[in-house]
Amino acid sequence: MSIEVRNVSKRFNAFQALDSINLDIHSGELVALLGPSGCGKTTLLRIIAGLETPDQGSIVFHGEDVSGHDVRDRNVGFVFQHYALFRHMSVFDNVAFGLRMKPKGERPSESKIAEKVHELLNMVQLDWLSDRYPEQLSGGQRQRIALARALAVEPKVLLLDEPFGALDAKVRKELRRWLARLHEDINLTSVFVTHDQEEAMEVADRIVVMNKGVIEQIGSPGEVYENPASDFVYHFLGDSNRLHLSEGHHVLFRPHEVSLSRHEIEGHHPAEVRDIRPLGATTRVTLKVEGQSELIEAEVVKDHDSLSGLARGETLFFKPKVWQKVANI
């Protein structure tokens, strides 16, 4: 099921939450809506779902304009961060809920429902928990059950709003890998909202980078990272440094794209070492360039030549190996 978002705008009183959004999502694709808090990601997801009405524009599912269709007729599954499971129902009953709610003519028999629920619980690898209640589950397990529940009614589209937002870093990482694999297996068109660039890079086929109600760039994780369309995208997709070269000119570069030396080399800039921080496989050195208030961060492998016996206050010479020119400042 493909999704087209055509010229969608939405205001909340005087506030323009979305401004003429156009987006084509291909059938079977996993797309991340990525952007800072308040940029309009959730509003766009809710408009695709039919939970919110746009002031202007339309939503097209597989060639059919569904703008006038109620949320129930759009056949979408949801997993929202705060969309809790039913507390008084067992895991099994939570997953069965959508099937039991179907109109009589479409409702499967109880034995068919049981078969389907166990199939889904196996898929999320939690069949052994079917008799438990939500409060007896970990946060990660609850999210997987929420996903099984969303998939039970065989939606054509799956919408996920910060599904792993409330979980700790390690569980988040496990779940997002698991989600990417699951998506490969079931090949459902999925749209997922996040403000975490690492999450988007790791899971999505394509990333839609949003800022202040508009789309800044659409591309594969590699494309948006390697060829950012704007300063904003560059900053949003990873740590960045700014080096002033002359009045009105500066370059942007990433901490791991820096050449460091103890000795003066042509083209390298001298800087004072302010901090040295071992991060595991790499070490981060914070540098102060004379005449520039913003500090520079460089990340090099932990046994890099320039680090041996290095102390704060010493001078290092650095050069961006790859950089982004900024024309409009």
Ligand SMILES: Nc1ncnc2c1ncn2[C@@H]1O[C@H](COP(=O)(O)OP(=O)(O)OP(=O)(O)O)[C@@H](O)[C@H]1O
């Ligand atoms: N019902 C509403 N009434 C008024 N303003 C709203 C409403 N819903 C959203 N907004 C505003 O619209 C903007 C976009 O909200 P939205 O929830 O889409 O952002 P978001 O990118 O998902 O942010 P976050 O990551 O913080 O959830 C925000 O400034 C928000 O305050």
